[in-house]
Structures are given as structure tokens and as C-alpha cells.
Amino acid sequence: PTLSRLLSECPEVKSAAVSFLAPRKHIPAHRGPFRGIMRFHLGLVIPKQADGRPATIMMINHEERRIADGECMLWDDTFEHEVMNNADQPRIALLLDVWRPEMPLDMEILSRLIVRGVQVGMRYRGVSFAG
Incomplete structure (x- = not known):
């Protein structure tokens, strides 16, 4: 309830998910569908390697990224982008899809229409979504 209330006060947030990545799992390389939305990633529980560095590795555009709790x-x-959890514990992160800032008005309108169309299609198929 607290997270839902906080997010309801942020109109730029389009969707939210708490993501659990099991130990030793890998999400293969993939791309988001369009540029109207950016991805925000907050590390909630990020396992560490023996050397103290985060054990979860994100490869974004072929560059290694690691974030800690x-x-x-x-x-x-x-x-x-892809993600690998090289630990024996799960990785937990908050993922937010946020509207890209400072888009030209025509691109913002188009992006909102695309997202609305996807939402209507998901409702029609009985798929739930955040937002």
C-alpha cells in the first residue's frame, strides 16, 4: 500500500514492478519496445560477491553496470540489455517505467497513444498490468 500511494503521486511513472531474479539466473539480451519510456532500476536486495562488489551484473549496450542496495x-x-545474478541469493529490485523527459509534444502524444493501445489490448486479453 505504501509503494502504491507513493507512485500514485508520481504521474511520470507509467508502471512499477518488484523484480525477483533467482540465484544463478540470466535474463538474455533484449530491448524495450520504444523510446517513449525509460527504465528506472532501484536495487533493494543486491547480493554481493566475496570481494564485496554487487554479484548482479547488468550489461547495457555492451557495458557492464552494477548497482548495490x-x-x-x-x-x-x-x-x-541483459542481467545475470551470479550469487546464491535472489536479487530484488524495483523497476519503474517512466515517461522520457523533454520529449517534443508530437512524440509525447504518440508515445501516450502507443501505451494506451497496449493497455487496451492487455485488458481485452485479460492480462493485468501496473499503471
Whole structure:
């Protein structure tokens, strides 16, 4: 309830999910569908390697990124990205899809229409979504 209330006060947040990545799992390289939305990633529970560095590795556009508990990152998820949890514990993160800031008005309108169309399609198929 607290997270839902906080997010309801942030109109730029389009969707939210708490993401659990099991130990030793890998999400293969993929890309987001369009540039109207950016991905915000907040580390909630990030396992550590023996050397103290975060054990979860994100490859974004072929560059290695690691965030620790409480650290965050905002990126364009239309760039190829993948994530690997190299630990024996799960990785937990908050993922937010946020409207890209400072878009030209025509692109903002188009982006909102695309998202609305996807939402209508999901409702029609009985798929739930955040937002």
C-alpha cells in the first residue's frame, strides 16, 4: 500500500514492478519496445560477491553496470540489455517505467497513444498490468 500511494503521486511513472531474479539466473539480451519510456532500476536486495562488489551484473549496450542496495540507475531500455545474478541469493529490485523527459509534444502524444493501445489490448486479453 505504501509503494502504491507513493507512485500514485508520481504521474511520470507509467508502471512499477518488484523484480525477483533467482540465484544463478540470466535474463538474455533484449530491448524495450520504444523510446517513449525509460527504465528506472532501484536495487533493494543486491547480493554481493566475496570481494564485496554487487554479484548482479547488468550489461547495457555492451557495458557492464552494477548497482548495490539503495543505488539506482535510469536508462533507455531500447538499448540491448541483459542481467545475470551470479550469487546464491535472489536479487530484488524495483523497476519503474517512466515517461522520457523533454520529449517534443508530437512524440509525447504518440508515445501516450502507443501505451494506451497496449493497455487496451492487455485488458481485452485479460492480462493485468501496473499503471
